[in-house]
Amino acid sequence: MSPAPFIRPLTDALQTLFMPFSLYRSLLRREIAARYRGSSLGLFWSWITPLVQMATYTLVFVFFFKNQWSQNHSEPAYFVIMLFCGLIPFHFFSESISRAPTLILSNQNYVKRVTFPLQMLSSVLIGSSLFHALIGFGLLLPGILLLQGQIPWTVIALPLVWIPFVLFTLSMTLILAGVGVFIRDLQHGVGLMLNMLFFLSPVFYPASLVPENWRVLLWLNPLSCCILQTREAAVTGVSLNLEMWAWQIGGSSLFLLIVCLWFQRLSRSFADVL
């Protein structure tokens, strides 16, 4: 009945990301609440920020630059929607990744003062970024309905599209959090990389703008992959390529598993160097 002996460490490694769940919930609640603690508008900022960003980008790209999308589709509404589809994954990714290198450093109490499953810091960070992404979708979907008159039925694939992406981002967060303890320069490098990624991912241009022979790179980059798939599911109504998705989910799960085991081993020595 018991699982093979080598399965146990694997499941244990994954479990400590979210278990004990009451601790995870408590940390996540604090993480989300802490951001706006003391500000009078509170959680309202989570709604205002994306709206103001959207307005700014729309102004710049629709009216100042003449974007490709706005040439094909005369109304700027289409551009706004496509842009929003790109911004939600990007913000989810950059919010998690940019804080990862200092995640352990800024929570030294959890390393040196109490026994604590340190990998949970990463999953809490992901949880809070995901919470903000959900708020983004809460704005996006009614927006699509309003501006396009309908939402394609393929939208039901959205959660599927996001699972591998979330797993991948979680793995990257774990890696950066672990390496960041030993290599302090990491946070500067990560900031730079995110800056590049913002322009190299199809956030505010369609995949068709990328030269044909380079386009495969977009599908190899999990971030642009998620952006393109989110657009297909929520706006253009292209149904999910299940074969490709199976590869994504398999690859990201395996990646997370390896990273998790690595992080558990590495985290034993955190207290030595902090």
Place this chain on the structure above:
Amino acid sequence: MSSEAPFIQARGLGKAYAPLTGWNALRHLFLLPAKEQGQEFWALRNLSFDLSRGKVLGIVGNNGSGKSTLLQLTAGLLRPSEGHIKVQGRCSALLELGAGFNPEFSGRENALHSSTIYGFDRSEAEARLEQILAFADIGDHIDAPVKTYSSGMYARLAFAVAVNADPDLLLVDEVLAVGDVAFQARCYRRIEEMKSRGTSILFVSHDLNNLKMFADEVLLLDRGQMLAKGDPRQVIDTYLERLANTPALEPQGRGQPDGEQAGGRFLDFCFTDSQGNAVQHPLAGERYVAEAEFEALYPMEEPVFSLQVQTLQGVVVYDTSTLMKHQPVRSLKVGERLRLRAELTLNLAPGPFRIGFGAAILEGELPRPLNGTPQLTFEVIAQQPAYGFANLYSNLELHYEN
């Protein structure tokens, strides 16, 4: 789990720190062992002891003797470099009070959260909240952000959370020094109670008299080595003897010149007993001497010199100056030197303090500080324990009505 097995078992326990630099840091990231260890530093070495259920082990030693490392190893926060330590059961560490507290959140929220860190789920944590609140006794403040708390209130709440976690092992690191006498009494009563219910306790404290009272055994650490272990009275006496005979270490007992600064510089600052031996552990109530040399680097019109004693937290315990003493000081020419000597009676409560000289010039009515000596730290030893800063040598008489 057999009941005969000791609750904590440490054998040949050692912890070394080696700086991880260059390639070794990279190798470490790929989980490879470091190549040719650099100069490693042994914080603790060759330590063996047992602790059974319901016993209290006190740990004494100077700063840097490995006390905190031992607690962290016991809590499983550090991995031993050699030997092993086994602990059976749930451990609640008071390594630092309120480790998981967020100052922006209320006391109630922090108490609930800390309970979940100790491994309780939400409903268990809520159930415990009442006990915690009763013990901490901070009234309506419980719903105010923790950042508004006084250090005493903060400590009370944090201690309440830790002891109400029903741990099998409690690690106490010098945390009971905060809070008022009534609260300390409550803490000790609570610790006694936990002890009688089978909780084992590792107790680091500078409060030697309390250790004599509470501990079943005391372990004396010195630079990572166990020097003695056993009967609290004997070990503590050994410790006090050693403290009195320890020659001051160079960087601690004798100040280094502070370098060139505005006005002038201090040289050769030392804190000694009346025979001129540098001391680190003076006895309360005795006379000691602080001495330093001052060299004026600029002409100083109306110099003022001062002597200050502070707690480690920076609370000024005593401050006097030539100005306050209406002592005339003549102006100093460039390169002129003078010797400062202050003899003082240490009417201080046991504990660590800092001492230092300062130089200032008079601007109108007020002295403008220029620079000071590096401050020397010393730890007052007293025959009679007391809390606070000052030693008032009071007695306590009891007169019964009939």
